[in-house]
Amino acid sequence: MFIGHFAVGFAAKRVAPRASLGALIAAPLLLDLLWPIFLLTGLESVRIDPGNTAFTPLDLHDYPYTHSLVGALGWSLLAAALFWGVTRYRRGAWVIAAGVFSHWVLDFVTHRPDMPLYPGGATLVGLGLWNSRVATIIVEVAIFAAAVWLYARTTQARSRSGALALWSLVALLLVLYAGNAFGPPPPSERMIAIAGLAGWIFIPWAWWIDRNRAVVPAVAPQRAASV
């Protein structure tokens, strides 16, 4: 999944309105943000294998630290603790934990059975939505559209930048997604890692969106003025 993970971050703003969209999007992306680092250090690896599933040309045969069930739980706890330590926003920390873990759940639905339960475990799981390109696109675009709609209703632009920053990100993600779905396979394993590292740019971008948008009063009622 790709834009499906972003969907979780956008929708989370409704549940934890005081958390920045930067953190809320970093959470569901986290496993895929760590993955290129693990690829480059050689702790995990990937093979290019066109036709591995209908949707992806990647053979995800070795990613025990970022994408095992136990790994995902560990990263969830770590991210939530870090968020809580910085913000003391307890509800936000729960949402961050759930967001990080949602990555594993959504990947479990989409990947063929290549996801280990724990590092070194022989049992591999995955429901294989990726075996159908059409079903993948319908499901992923639907949840992405619903989540962006929810975020756009939960917040309002404070300035032109607040609208521009949001809709340019949405447009870019859809273009990248189309490239993923219909473009050629990546040229090398190394390029996969480098493109993956570029994904970190979405965190400051989401933070910038959030700074230029305000939560609507219906979601976060303003305290009555005391005088």
Ligand SMILES: [Zn+2]
């Ligand atoms: Zn993933």
